[in-house]
Amino acid sequence: MENAIEVQKLRKYFGDIHAVDDVSFKVQAGEIFSLLGPNGAGKTTIISMLSCLLHPEDGDALVMGHSIRRDPMAVKAVLGVVPQEVALYDDLTAQENLVFWGKMYGLRGAALKQRVDEVLEVIGLSDRQKGRLGKFSGGMKRRVNIAVALLHKPQIIYMDEPTVGIDPQSRRSILDNVVALKNQGMTVLYTTHYMEEAQELSNHIAIMDHGKLIAIGTHQELVQIVGEMDRIILTVNTAAEQVTEAWKATPGVKHVSAEDGKITVMVDDSNRVLPRLFDAATASGARITSVDIQEPNLETVFLHMTGRELRD
C-alpha cells in the first residue's frame, strides 16, 4: 500500500530539550495512525513539523510525496489540520468562520458555499450556523474546529488530541467522525494520550515518550511485546513500601510500580502468582484490600517499556 506520510529521522530541539529525537515512521494511505504518549512526549511537535509550522533540526518527512523542507506549500495543500486547542474566531458565526477558512484553502464562490453547507451537515450544526462561536459549547466548538480542516477535502488530516476536555457525547461524535473520514478514504494522523482511543480507532499505533518513538505496530503487535503478561492492580491496608519490596522479590513478578495508593504488578501468569502475592503481603504485616486483574493492553506496553503509567 502507498505511504501517505514517511517520516525520516526527524529531530527537533528546544534548547537542551530533545522534543523529537530521531523519529521515523510511515503512515499508509487510507489508515488511521495514532501517536500515543503522555503530555510532553513530542506528539504535537511532530504534528507541527509535519504541518510545516516548525522547521526540523534534522531529518525530513514526505507528505503525499512532498518534502516538508523543500515544498511546504504543496504539503499544506493536501493537509487538513485540527489543532489541539480550538483555533477559531469567537466573534464570527460558525458559517463566517467556515467561509473564511475555506477561502484560506483556496475555495471560492459556489464551491465554497456548497462545502460549507456539507461540512455543517456532517458536524450536525446546520441549524446553528448563524450563531456566534463565542456562544457555543466546548463540544460544538470542537466540531467546528474539525469541520474547518475538512473544507477542502484534504487527502490527509492531522488531529491533535481533538477530544481533550469535552463531554462524552461530543467525544463519541468526534470518534465516529474520525472513523467516517477513514471510510471515505482519508488518511488520519491522530495524536492522543487516551489508550482507549488509540486502541479503538487505529490501524497502527506509535508509542512515544520523551521525544522518542519507543514502539510501533498494530494493537496486536504492540501487546505481543509484553507477551502473555498480566497486569494486577492491588491496594493494601498498610506498609505499602514493605509490600512493594516483598513483591519485587516474588517469583513470577516482572515489574512492580506504586502510585496513588495503588500497586501495579506485571506477572507472567496471574493465576499462579496471585497466591504468592497474598502470602508476601501477609508476611509483611499487610492485608490486600482490593485486586484487579487486567489483560495486556497498550497501558501495559507503555508500563513495560518505560516503567511508568501512561497518564504520567
Added chain:
Amino acid sequence: MKVIDIALKDLLRSFRNAFALIFMFVIPIGMTVLFYFMFGSTAGDGEFTVPKTKVMIVNQDQGSPQFQTRLPGGQSISSQGQVLQVMLQSPDFGSWLQVSISSDAASARTAVDRQKAGVAIVIPSDFTAALYDPNRQTELELYQDPTLTLGPSVVKSILDQLMDSFSGAKIAVGAAMVQTQSADPGLAEKVLQQYWAASATQLGSAGALLDTRAPVRAEKSASPLLGVVTQIMGAMMIFYAFYTGTATAQTILQEDENGTLPRLFTTPTTQSTILGGKFLAVGLTVLIQMTTLIVFSTLVFGIRWGAPLPVVLSIGSTVAVSATMGIFINSLLKSTKQGGAIFGGLLTITGMIGMMPVFTQGLANKPPALEIVSLLVPQGWAIRGLFQAVNGESVLVSVLVLLAVSVVFFFVGVKKFTKRFA
C-alpha cells in the same frame, strides 16, 4: 485576494468589538462634545455662545494737545486711549465682553489675581502721544487670568484688530505730516477724521472700526469657539487614531496566542499574504475611523477642515503613521499582556506630548519650545499637518515627515514579525 479576505475578516471583527468602537468613535466625539459644552452651548440655530469675559480697563492715556477728534457717531474724543475704551464698551462686543473701568493698574491686576476679572487692559500714558511721533513706540498691557484660555484669546484677538486700526491711523497721520511738512494739529485731526470716516463708510457701521476679521463679525468657521472645537476634535481624532492602530495591530499577537495565526500558517497561504492582510486591516481600520470622524465633525459641529487635497494628504499620512506605529510597537511585544503598559504608558505620553500645542493655545507666555517638543513624536507631526490643512498652509513637510517615519516603522515591524513567524 487572500490578503483582502484576511483584512475584511479583521475589519468585521473590529467593528463587532464594543471596546474598539468606543475607542474609535465614542471617546473622540464624546471628548469634543464635552469641550463644546464646557466652552459654550448650542443655540436654536446651532450658533455657539461663549461666556462673557470680564475686562477691566485702566486708561492712563494723558492725550495730546494735537488730538481732538470725533468718532463717526459724533462723540467728541480727546485721546486715543479713550477711543479704545469706547470701542471695547461698544454694544458690538456686548455679547463677548463685560467691561468695567478701574482707576489704577495695581487694583486692576489684583482683581485679575482674585479672579474678579478675566483680563485687565492697561493703556499707557503716552498712548496718544505715540500717534504723532513716528519713532515712539508704546505698549498696551494685557494682564490675564492664567487659568482661562478662551476669554483672553478673544480679548487679545479684538485688541489685535483695534491695534491694527490704530497703526493704520498713525501711519496716515505721519504720512500727511511728512508730505505737508506741517505741525498743524488741525491737519492731524482732519486726517484722523477722514481715516475714521473712510473706515466707517467702508464697513457701513460706526461700530465697525474693526476690520471685518474681528471675531464678533466673523463667519461661523472663524468663531473662536468653533476654532477651539476644531482643535479639540482634531487632537482627539489623532490621539485615538494611534490607539486604534496599536490595538488593531495587537490582533496579530492575539491571533498568535489564540492559535488562529498558527492555524493560518498551516493553510496554503504564504506568510507575506497573512501578515500583509493583517497590516492592511490595521490601515483600513484607522482610515475608516478618521474618515468617519471627519465627516461626522463636519456635519455635526460644522468644522471646516480645509481644502480637500491637503486634508486627504494629512489624513492619509496620519493613517499611515498610526497604523505602522501600531505594527512597530506590537512587533516589540512578547505577548498581549504587555499591551496594557503600552496603552497606558507609551501612547498616552506620546499623545499628550503631540497635543501640547493644542492645549496650550491662548496661554500668554507659551514657551516656543513646546512646539518643538511636540514634534519629537509622530502625533505632533500629525496634528501639525492637520491644522496646516485647516489653516490653508502647506502640509508638504509634515506629510513627508510622517511618511518617512511610517516607512521606518513599517520595515522594522515587518522584519521583526517576519523573523518571529519564520
